[in-house]
Amino acid sequence: MGLRLKIGATITATAALAVLVTSVQVPALMEQRARDQALERLGIAERAYRADGQARFGLKVNPPNMPEELRRAVRDGRRATYMQAYGERRQLWAATAAGGDVLALKQIEDPLSDTLRASILQTGAISTAVGTLSGLLLATRLGRRLRLSARRAEQITRGDLDARLPQSGRDEIATLTRAVNTMADALSERLRAEREVTANIAHELRTPVAGLVAAAGLLPDGRAESMVKERVARMRDLMEDVLEVARLDNGGEEADTRLVELGVLARRAVRAVEDPDVRCDIVAEALVETDARRVERVLTNLVSNALRHGAEPVVVEVAGGIVRVRDGGPGFPEHLLAHGPRRFQTSAVGKGLGLGLTIAAGQARVLGARLTFTNPEDGGACAVLDLSAAVRTDAPGGAGRD
Numbered sequence: 001m002g003l004r005l006k007i008g009a010t011i012t013a014t015a016a017l018a019v020l021v022t023s024v025q026v027p028a029l030m031e032q033r034a035r036d037q038a039l040e041r042l043g044i045a046e047r048a049y050r051a052d053g054q055a056r057f058g059l060k061v062n063p064p065n066m067p068e069e070l071r072r073a074v075r076d077g078r079r080a081t082y083m084q085a086y087g088e089r090r091q092l093w094a095a096t097a098a099g100g101d102v103l104a105l106k107q108i109e110d111p112l113s114d115t116l117r118a119s120i121l122q123t124g125a126i127s128t129a130v131g132t133l134s135g136l137l138l139a140t141r142l143g144r145r146l147r148l149s150a151r152r153a154e155q156i157t158r159g160d161l162d163a164r165l166p167q168s169g170r171d172e173i174a175t176l177t178r179a180v181n182t183m184a185d186a187l188s189e190r191l192r193a194e195r196e197v198t199a200n201i202a203h204e205l206r207t208p209v210a211g212l213v214a215a216a217g218l219l220p221d222g223r224a225e226s227m228v229k230e231r232v233a234r235m236r237d238l239m240e241d242v243l244e245v246a247r248l249d250n251g252g253e254e255a256d257t258r259l260v261e262l263g264v265l266a267r268r269a270v271r272a273v274e275d276p277d278v279r280c281d282i283v284a285e286a287l288v289e290t291d292a293r294r295v296e297r298v299l300t301n302l303v304s305n306a307l308r309h310g311a312e313p314v315v316v317e318v319a320g321g322i323v324r325v326r327d328g329g330p331g332f333p334e335h336l337l338a339h340g341p342r343r344f345q346t347s348a349v350g351k352g353l354g355l356g357l358t359i360a361a362g363q364a365r366v367l368g369a370r371l372t373f374t375n376p377e378d379g380g381a382c383a384v385l386d387l388s389a390a391v392r393t394d395a396p397g398g399a400g401r402d
Helices: 003-052 068-075 112-157 172-217 223-250 262-273 292-309 334-339 355-367
Strands: 080-086 089-098 101-108 258-261 278-284 287-290 314-319 322-327 370-374 381-386
Touching: 003 080, 003 089, 003 101, 003 112, 068 080, 068 089, 068 101, 112 172, 172 223, 223 355, 258 262, 258 292, 262 278, 262 292, 262 314, 287 292, 292 314, 292 322, 292 355, 292 381, 334 370, 355 370, 355 381
Parallel strands: 278 314
Antiparallel strands: 080 089, 089 101, 258 287, 314 322, 322 381, 370 381
8 A cells, every 4th residue: 555545544544533433422422411401400490399399490299201210210319310212302301309209300302412413424524535635635745755756766776876856845755855865965976986096096007007918928938927918818808897887987988880680799799708618599680770899798798707607508599689698507696686787796706896797787778778687497597688679670781790
C-alpha cells in the first residue's frame, strides 16, 4: 500500500471512529442530562407535596402503571429514574418514597434526540468524506515530492553527480531534501577530486612508463628480460585504462558512427584476445550504425573478463543487434549485479582492478547502448550488449567487412 492510500485510510478510520464515538456519547449525555433534570423536578414536587399534601408539577402519588423495576428501587429507599419504551418514543420516570407513598413523575423524552442523532451521523459522514479527500490530496502532493526525490537520488546513485533533489517548503521533507543535497555536493566534490588525482597520476606516469618500455626493449634476451617486459607492458596497459576511465568520467567522449556488420566486430574482438578456446557464433547478422572501435573495446573487455574471472567455454553470440558474452564460471558477484561495475572492485581478490568492466560500461553509455550483467539459471555469467537501437534494416551496401 502506497503512502497516499495509507494516509487516506488513516484519516478515514480516524474520522469514522470520531463519528462513531460522538454518535454514541452525545445521546448518552443527553439522556443523563434528562435524568438529572427529572430528579430535580421530582425534588421540587416532593417538597411541595410534603408541605401541603398537594400533588403539583405533574406529580403522581402511587401511580398504578409505574414500571415494576422502578417501584422495587423506590421500596429499597432510593431515588431513581427509569427509561421506558412508549411506542416509537420513550418516556422517562423519576420516583421516590414519601412516607408510605410512592411519588413519581414521568415525561416524554425530547423527540429531537433522534433527529440530533441522525444529524450527527450525517454531519460525521460528510466530515469523513471531506477529511478523506483532503488527506488524499495532501498525501498525493507529499507522494509526488517523495517520488521525484527518489528519482533524483537514483540518478545520483547511477553516477549523475549534478542531479539534485528539488527544494520547496519548510516541512520535514524539505529538511531531508536539503540534507541529501548537501551530502550529494560533498560526495560530488570528493569524487571529482579523486578522479582528477587519478587522472593526473596516470598522465604523469606516461613519460616514465614510455621510457621503461623503450629501455626494456634494449635488454638482452633472457628470462629476466621477458619478466621485465611483461611487467612494463602490464603497467602501460593499466595506465592507459586509468586514462580511458578518466576520459569517460569527464563526459566529453563522442561516438564516431558508421555502418558496420556487428558479427565482424565480434570476430575481431575474439581474435584480439588471442585465445583459441573462445568461440564466436553468429546466429543472425545485423548492420548497425555505431562506433566500431568502441564496440570492439567493449567486447574485448567482456571476453577478457570472462577468461580472467570465469571459466571455459567462453562464447560470443551475435543475434541481431544483441551480443552475448557467456562463460562457464561461478557467475558475476552480487554487488556487480545489484550496482553495476565499480572500479577497483572485482569478483576475485587479486585478479585485477575492476577497470575492464568499468570501461565497457562507460563505452556502452557513449554508444547509447545498454550493457547488462546476469547469472543464467544453468550457471556461468552472461554480459549482454544491446545495440538494437542502432540496427539499420534499410541501409545501403558498403558496410565494413572483415
